[in-house]
Amino acid sequence: MKVGYFPGCSLHSTAREYEESLRAVVAALDIQLEEVHDWACCGATSAHSTNHLLSVALPARTLLQAEKQKLQRILAPCAACFNRLASARHALTQDEKIAARVQSILGSDFANSVGIVSIAELLREVTATIRQKATSPLTGLKIACYYGCLLVRPREVCSFDDAEVPNSLESIVSATGATPVKWSMALECCGGGFSLSITGSVVRLGRMILQSAIDAGAQAIVVACPMCHSNLDFRQHAMNGRNGAGKSMPIMFISELVGLSLGLDPAQLGLDRHFVSPSLLLDQIGAVKTAQNRGEGA
């Protein structure tokens, strides 16, 4: 299958491993990504927090470009980009005034026909293929699925999963052979883009998320957003302070986890770019792999 692709700013820098693992995984799953030509930033939090029109117009430019490329839908792996693109698309269908203004700003006929899909929705469509192609199923690995706030909310914009009890990530994790754990912080905000400006809050929020995953017996947290990853991985050191968990918890992109189950090389998946090393996890998986091999041999 072919799908349009909007990487977003962080996938080329601070979340490089997200793109690396994504490209490796889609290749293995026979999905072609066609990048939107000359895309610009979606505006993220800063646009919608300060200027509503800008927050719709910037994504609209991307949607128009995708339309010109005759793309039916585009994948936005970053949950924030996904949410902004989908929100802009939604606003353009609901608010005639904004739609007219944006149309005149873009200066081009724009049908608003391109759909936006998150990585959770896309990979959920191919869980059967993942299961089939999983040469190294991650049996016994306990994973906490962290959605963050923007993947499934608000309801009308992100309608592909339940806004309170979602399970798209769980179904993908199950397809890799791992076991999703039941835990309570799946939808609690990590602090998003406030990592620089109110770092203390981000650390506070992240600490609660980490602790909950540890209490639930998770060996890793899987995420679908570079901001969530950064807040929980890059800032984990600050969270493991006096009141903190004291235990390191690898933060994995969903594409990395899927990639591991497909037997892809961890270096190819960019796993060495994490701040919290997933080496212990890889050892465990290696252990699982060895046991499987032994099982096959016997």
Place this chain on the structure above:
Amino acid sequence: MSRIGVFICHCGENIAGTVDCARVAQALGELPGVVHAIDYKYMCSDPGQSLIKQAIREKHLDGVVVGACSPHMHEKTFRKAAAGAGLNPFLCEMANLREHCSWIHEDREGATEKAIGLGRFIVEKIKFNRPLLPIFIPVEHRALVIGGGIAGIQAALDIADGGHEVVLVEKEPSIGGHMSQLSETFPTLDCSQCILTPRMVEIRQHPRIKLLTYSEVESVEGYIGNFHVKIRKKARSIDDALCNGCGECQKHCPNNKIPSEFDQGLGKRTAIYVPFPQAVPNIPVIDRANCAFFKGRAKGVKKAVCGRCRDTCGRHAINFDEQDSFVTEHVGAIIVATGYQLYSVGKKQDSELLQGYGEYGYGEIPDVIDGLQFERLASASGPTGGKILRPSDQKEPKTVVFLQCIGSRDPAKGIEYCSKICCMYVAKHTMLFHHKVHDGKAIVFYMDIRAGGKGYDEFVRRAIEENHALYLRGRVSRMYRNGDTIRVHGFDTLSGEQMVIDADMVVLASAMRSQPGIASLAQKLSVSYDQHGFINEAHPKLRPVETNTAGVFVAGACQAPRDIPDSVAMASAAASKVLGLFSKELLEREPLIAHVDTARCAACFHCERVCPYGAIIRKEIKDGRGRLIKIAAEVNPGVCQGCGTCQATCPSKSVELDGFTDEQIYAAVNAI
């Protein structure tokens, strides 16, 4: 030549403020056939009515037109006045110069011209009016009450004590409804069963009450005074003439892990069961879906899988071959008292309009229960013998959080109304909890306290001041299982603080909804209901116990959320309407109905097809020797509502609607 009198009412300033009444009277007075035309300040007053009577007598009027308010207001008044002076009341009509004219226009000139036109319309029509005599239909002095909860019980007793027979139909194996599940009732903390069971026994022993339990209404035909109701008596599998209620059969049933409906799923029952010890009638029922014998039979097993109850029964009362049976009851009035069910917070809802509470776990979190379940825990006859023990591990909870407005006042979930009883029963729950768990802590999250009844606000204050319940004002954002407890994230807007509480048990005060299946029952009765399934009353202020279908009345929570005192009062009110209806042998109906000229009728039966009320019957016209000449249409005078659809449809003009014949209508329309 007609001798019509025209009376134009000022209605104070209501009409005269916009319409020049004197001019209207003068203009209408000049019409041929009008011999008397005046205007007066208040026609409906005694002196005003006297003016009409006087004119009828002195001027020998054969028609009266009163130009005033809407016929809905005073048509009866003026017709009665006319009749009082010896004029057939149906020769008196009103022209609506108020709602149709002075109240909707500001231009005096235009309004006056219009008023003259409206008057002329009726004057020309009335020239073709014929005197009509009222129709009398017999009334069957028996009543049907649907629903055996407290409202149905009260209504049945009132009608039966009033001297008439009542058929009480209840779909569960026993009467008693939800009130029988409650532990104590507010504001007195009376034991619910203690005050209810004497009424239930009265029902069973009353000579004029025919009790049909485990039965449902199958179909309804007829009209006020003459309903024919077919009732399905579901097969109990027990012969109630033989059974003496000894209970032996239940002791021997091997299927004893079925979740008990009476205990709201917290307790277990057997396949052959009596729902609770004080059930009326005290005759068991076999739940065939869960009975081993019947499940085996359904699979086609040759040898009976089980038969212990039948073998144990000393009276040989058990009959596995019993089928559903039907009875038809002829009644004159019906009271709907089907009560309520509680809203569920689950993901699957039985209505498209409703959502569940994902933020509260969609009902999957153990130890999060609803109000009725708490009542069963608190009940001495409940699954825990009256001890407050939480369902997951039977431990006594020390911190219990109560949430009000679950579903209610929550348009996002599909229910915008208030369920009225929850503020009171939550206060009651905190008191019951405190009485049983002395060192327990009850915390209530509320938005408002609705305690408007007698002694109600004092009751809530007692919960707070004497029983030390902690009331926090704010809704709860979410809750989840956290180890052994349930973490509740709420807020107290009065202090401005987030409130995070680790509760041992959570009780949700879920919204009151109407019963499942209410839509189909309402359609059988031709009564209307709103988008929530609550039965519609005829008028929210002045006709709260009647419906828009004559002869069908409503009582209790099936019309709107309601507590026990109000349900009882409403039941008695409905009963009084029925007794009023039964105080007559014959029911007088307005004769504005259709009738067919059978000689002209071509028997095409288009009228039958279009009649919304099913009032057309096929009549066989026979000759003197009894041989069939033809079949013609005939109007049933008891059912016809006078809508006129048949008259408009009939190709041969064989149907006439008295009071609105084609002649009258053409004359009126041509006048303007």
Place this chain on the structure above:
Amino acid sequence: MQPSLLHEIRESTGLDATHCYQCGKCSAGCPMAPEMKLKTHEIIRLIQLDLREKLLANESLWMCLTCETCTTRCPNEFDPAAVIDALREIALKKHAVRIPRKILAFHSAFLDQIRTHGRVFEFGLVASYKLRSGAIFADVAAVPGMLARGKLALAPKRIEGIDEVRRIFGECMAGEDKR
């Protein structure tokens, strides 16, 4: 006569603050509530009371993470997140005094990056943010780690359609405080 805040919000967002019956469910689930002087439902209350100055000067507006928890759970299907965005926009236009320096610095730096390159060049973002906020030393220790992991591009790439992006900015931010 200045239109009421209620009216202004209704005009710009289509949302009517009279729908809020102050149940507090939004504030109950708000992750930033412990740090906000004005909680979510109180912000809506001040709109209802038209206490414009008190509201627009309050820094709590800028602490909202737009996590959409409140919007998802509001019983009246009101949208506090969208309303707070709208309030922020009004506050910016009317030169509100009390916008927290670091938060505004971040938003300005971020948008500036887009206007300059079309995409956010993280190194440039951080540098610009530090200059605007005065938080010169925070996270400096992390730079070597980021570089070692290939997570910091040192040279920005400008997109081809940058003129179009700048034009979009021009049209959307006309007449605004260009902080």
